[in-house]
Amino acid sequence: xxxxxxxxxxFLILSFLFAQxxxxxxxxxxxxxxxxxxxxxxxxxxxxxPVEEDFTEDDEDIIEVSDPFESINRxxxxxxxxxxxxxxxxxxxxxxxxxxxxxxxxxSNFFSNLLAPLRMVNASLQxxxxxxxxxxxxxxxxxxxxxxxxxxxxxxxxxxxxKKEDFGQTLGHYNVANGPYLVLPFFGPSSVRDGVGLLxxxxxxxxxxxIYDDETGRYLLVKLIDIETTLSLDKDTYEAxxxxxxxxxxxxxxxxxxxxxxxxxx
Amino acid sequence: xxxRNITRVFITVFFLVFSSLSFADSNSPTSxxxxxxDDILLTLKDKALDTPTRREKIRALVNSRFYFRAxxxxxxxxxxxxxxxxxxxxxxSLFSNLLENTYxxxxxxxxxxxxxxxxxxxxxxxxxxxxxxxxxxxxxxPINYKLAKKGDQWLIYDVVxxxxxxxxxYRSSYAEIIKKDGMDALLxxxxxxxxxxxxx
Numbered sequence: 159x160x161x162x163x164x165x166x167x168x169f170l171i172l173s174f175l176f177a178q179x180x181x182x183x184x185x186x187x188x189x190x191x192x193x194x195x196x197x198x199x200x201x202x203x204x205x206x207x208p209v210e211e212d213f214t215e216d217d218e219d220i221i222e223v224s225d226p227f228e229s230i231n232r233x234x235x236x237x238x239x240x241x242x243x244x245x246x247x248x249x250x251x252x253x254x255x256x257x258x259x260x261x262x263x264x265x266s267n268f269f270s271n272l273l274a275p276l277r278m279v280n281a282s283l284q285x286x287x288x289x290x291x292x293x294x295x296x297x298x299x300x301x302x303x304x305x306x307x308x309x310x311x312x313x314x315x316x317x318x319x320x321k322k323e324d325f326g327q328t329l330g331h332y333n334v335a336n337g338p339y340l341v342l343p344f345f346g347p348s349s350v351r352d353g354v355g356l357l358x359x360x361x362x363x364x365x366x367x368x369i370y371d372d373e374t375g376r377y378l379l380v381k382l383i384d385i386e387t388t389l390s391l392d393k394d395t396y397e398a399x400x401x402x403x404x405x406x407x408x409x410x411x412x413x414x415x416x417x418x419x420x421x422x423x424x
Numbered sequence: 425x426x427x428r429n430i431t432r433v434f435i436t437v438f439f440l441v442f443s444s445l446s447f448a449d450s451n452s453p454t455s456x457x458x459x460x461x462d463d464i465l466l467t468l469k470d471k472a473l474d475t476p477t478r479r480e481k482i483r484a485l486v487n488s489r490f491y492f493r494a495x496x497x498x499x500x501x502x503x504x505x506x507x508x509x510x511x512x513x514x515x516x517s518l519f520s521n522l523l524e525n526t527y528x529x530x531x532x533x534x535x536x537x538x539x540x541x542x543x544x545x546x547x548x549x550x551x552x553x554x555x556x557x558x559x560x561x562x563x564x565x566p567i568n569y570k571l572a573k574k575g576d577q578w579l580i581y582d583v584v585x586x587x588x589x590x591x592x593x594y595r596s597s598y599a600e601i602i603k604k605d606g607m608d609a610l611l612x613x614x615x616x617x618x619x620x621x622x623x624x
Contacts, residue, residue, distance in 0.1 A: 214500070
């Protein structure tokens with residue numbers, strides 16, 4: 159018993175001294191430790207060259223994608239590519255040239271705020287109470303203090319961050335699988351599940367579709383402004399993928415499936 | 425009772441000392457990644473350099489931090505063992521160039537944005553993940569670096585952007601090309617891609 163007490167005391171004193179030393183001479187001690195670490199690493203390296211590890215079986219996960227409609231999908235993919243290159247992107251460049259970045263960020267915030275009820279409902283459907291509450295507060299704060307949603311005050315001053323939720327994610331949350339991969343005209347990569355999600359969100363949860371219920375032309379115009387604003391703020395991601403990927407169709411398909419799997423999991 | 429308290433104090437003090445040391449460890453995965461990314465960003469912003477010199481400098485920095493052999497092995501997975509040593513060597517060289525181009529092209533687009541280093545998770549003594557955010561005016565883009573330890577260096581063997589693992593993506597894409605047309609066709613396609621990238 160006494161022996162145990164004594165050793166504890168010694169340990170205590172030693173660690174106290176060590177702590178004090180590290181407090182008062184923080185920099186030197188840190189440097190010394192680093193040097194020791196480096197020296198150790200170097201000495202072990204010099205005795206034997208580091209063995210090349212085998213990575214061929216390191217957490218291997220092949221992304222399983224069901225794509226029975228590949229040939230049709232590819233046709234729609236190249237149609238969308240033309241729409242993007244010859245229509246959407248030139249307009250987005252016009253946005254960049256004419257509207258200052260802050261103005262485009264405010265526009266994008268405005269549209270994002272309109273979708274807060276959509277995110278709130280979907281978070282609720284997944285019984286994610288905290289996320290639903292956060293989205294409710296974000297909507298209330300940004301609509302009032304953020305001047306109708308132009309400024310993301312909720313994120314900047316209240317540190318409440320956006321969390322994207324949609325009906326596709328809600329279905330995924332209840333273990334509905336993607337089903338076949340789909341490329342939708344104009345909308346781009348999707349799946350049977352997410353396509354259904356898109357329809358439900360668009361019909362019931364999109365504020366813009368409520369406002370312009372009977373005016374298809376105006377609805378499309380507002381949606382176009384939304385899309386062009388997003389594209390004008392994006393740093394040419396699609397162009398980069400097209401430039402770098404051996405097969406952009408496969409690259410985007412697999413990225414989409416991975417991205418959605420991650421979104422469902424969160 | 426006193427003994428228990430003393431032990432508690434001892435543990436607390438030990439923990440404090442230990443955690444302060446590990447926090448200051450300049451060899452941690454986060455500090456190693458950060459130092460390379462910072463150097464790349466500084467080089468990108470250095471107006472005194474001409475374009476070829478700048479590219480060369482960045483290439484060297486990327487090469488020092490990316491574990492291209494590991495990335496190649498993970499990308500080819502089962503196909504790595506089926507490939508001949510010559511094919512393996514050629515693949516590593518082509519794939520490194522493609523990845524370099526992709527990474528440099530993307531980081532150039534985000535030169536003026538802030539990068540937040542959120543946390544790191546050590547999965548084992550030789551595996552770690554560093555979680556970062558690129559903060560732009562309109563969105564936060566999550567980027568995670570997967571690292572493997574080689575000697576005293578933490579090297580990047582995968583980059584996960586918005587839940588999309590680049591290596592998993594390449595693996596599935598390349599596996600399809602190999603299945604359809606074979607390894608040599610894949611290598612030819614990669615060469616072709618590099619040629620058009622250099623020309624543009």
